[in-house]
Amino acid sequence: MNERFFLLPAKKQHAMINAGFKVFSRNSYKNSPMSEIAQAAGISKSLLFHYFRNKKELYLFLWDTCARTTIEHLSASGCYEPQGLFESMEKGMRAKMEIIRQYPDMANFAIKAFYEKDPEICAAIQESYHKYFNFKADKARLNMDPAQFVEGLDIGMMYREMYLASEGYLWEMVQKGAVSMEKMEKDFEKLLEFWKSIYLRKE
Structure with a gap:
């Protein structure tokens, strides 16, 4: 990746990142042309290739951006501080x-990327995912x-059950098409209340 990307004004970086999230979240890796991403970002295809040598490099950069952005926001929220698990x-x-408000298509991209089977990027995504997941799991514990x-x-076992239930829910949403973040938030709130009712010690 060309380091000059980070010298661009934040607004232009943001536009390219959101354009990548948008196009890749609507198509498979193979069927997401760089020309379409450039158009969505309002730049030329050649300029996009100036900052990212190829599609794989851009895709993995976007995936890493998802992980870093998520961890930064979660850390700032205080959810890793000592407290009750469900409060966290x-x-x-x-x-x-809040992340969704800044990057509307990031969640859809992350879900799509996690289940992407293209051999060009699949192994790298899974390796990166487990690295970040282990970090989050250690924090949660x-x-x-x-x-x-x-x-x-x-x-x-409880933690694993909640994790697998969340992953299964995300997979179901992906199969239905576009992910409604408002619906996901409401459904997650219901899941939290259910888990509290069966796992928390009664006063």
């Missing part, structure tokens, strides 16, 4: 809603004080 999850959800949960609960 709620703060995290609010942080993600800091909030898992056994005293807040029902007696005898297998906390590791």
